[in-house]
Amino acid sequence: MGSVTSATEQPGPSFSQRPAAAPRLIATDLDGTLLRDDKSVSERTVAALAAAERAGIEVFFVTGRPARWMDVVRDHVHGHGLAICANGAAVVDLHGDGRFVEVRPLETEDASAVVGTLRDAAPGTSFAIERTSGIDYEPSYPPFHLDPGAVVAPAEELLTEEGGSPGPILKLLAHHPEFAPDDFLALARTVGGEYASFTRSSPTALLEISALGVSKASTLARCCAERGIAPQEVVAFGDMPNDLEMLSWAGTGYAMANAHPEVLAATPRHAAANNEDGVAAVIERIIAA
Template identity: 65%
Template sequence: MTSATDTRQLPAAVRLIATDLDGTLLRDDKTVSERTIAALADAEEAGIEVFFVTGRPARWMDVVSEHVHGHGLAICANGAAVVDLRAGGKLLDVRPLDRAVALTVVQALRAATPGVTFAIETTTGFHHEPDYPPPYFLDRASTVASAEDLLREDESDPASAVIKLLARHRELEPDAFLTLARTAAGELASLTRSSPSALLEVSGLGVSKASTLALCCAERGISADEVVAFGDMPNDVDMLNWAGTSYAMGNAHPDVIAAASGRTAANNEDGVAIIIEQILRDLHLPKA
């Protein structure tokens, strides 16, 4: 495993930087440091695209929207949505979770993990069950009802697509909950987690940060070998495996450390900026 200052694994040409937000680009207080802001701007000025790739929904992207420079593209909800931050989070693409499949996942998790409660993220709002623990971060629910009722087709807005199903458990250990859930429903949908609590995120089968990032890169003629990715939690593992070069943060989950090709400093120590600065220094080295 290489260190933050040993960049032997960096590719000769870096065309895109893909970075997670919480626990990665953002400090624990949810701010972006001045050093990181400068590194992102310098990367884009050098012609390197920067994609924010996160489990957050588009409406939570205000933490970085003011730092967008030339590109402004974000992959949100673990790959289920692509948004343009320059246009206030305008949805460019959606990879939804089929409502009937989501309902089957709910039934499977209720049987496998009694006590589980659910919330649903759609393109038009956030909805949760009465027993779902207190409001999901900064959101006020649009609707409070059972998951079964929430997953019925929204006749008032047929365009409302399910972006993500959330499952929370008050007693299970987070990794154990994920293992149980994948055993019960892993053939139906993509299940992962990014929270330190027992909160799982469920997307359509095959939908992940990695698969959507790969699609976005293909549209731009960018190969995996030209991508450098950063992450800290299990929902980043597929992306770190896909990218030609990847870094686990100093505060990363063990599965992320195992998946990444390198390690950098923790999020509170500007680990992403450290690597971007090295990439930019390498661009200016005399050619052999």
């Protein structure tokens, strides 16, 4: 690719449904899905991932996390070593130096248009800019994850060549202190949908904004096409709105029991919650079958 516990599934109809075809690839979100709430990977999950690889099933981590937050699963990426990060904006080789294999950037002009549009439509919005080199943010942006290397300035300044960190923009983040998360997402899509793709994975009103057409699903599709893997040969797991397209694209999509209501409604297949090793339980059954 160029510049890329003992839990079972929940009872009910989803329990008996099997993958659409013999799986060749498992694509799993991390936070709220593969990872427990304490951000750990359970021993059961580690064993299930390794067993899938031994069975010839590739495993891809597909996450909204930036590459620099992938240490928690770096040791569990097997043969190919690749992970899809930043909601599809980057494919990263986690073996060795963690180089970017592919970047699908949000152009500065579009990021600037989104900033201006959201400032007008939702006064009080604050922004951060995630680049291949790290994150910069505005003074009013919440201290979710303080980065000592960040440039702190208004977004309009951060989006200039001289004002922010170097490197392509992977995603823009927008936070509002008062909006309900889903309402903020709907508003942003209405007023800024011509410039970028909007989604969210946080319990707060924090939006993740990528270039038009960039999503977990679209980048996963590119990775699968390069391997000759069809959608019906993919099993995917997720829990939040940023997973919806991936779960729909994959032949077999599982919503975690702890997932957002929209995600639970999007697929009849529901895995046990992340704290109950739901992904591992499904993988174990796939291998046993």
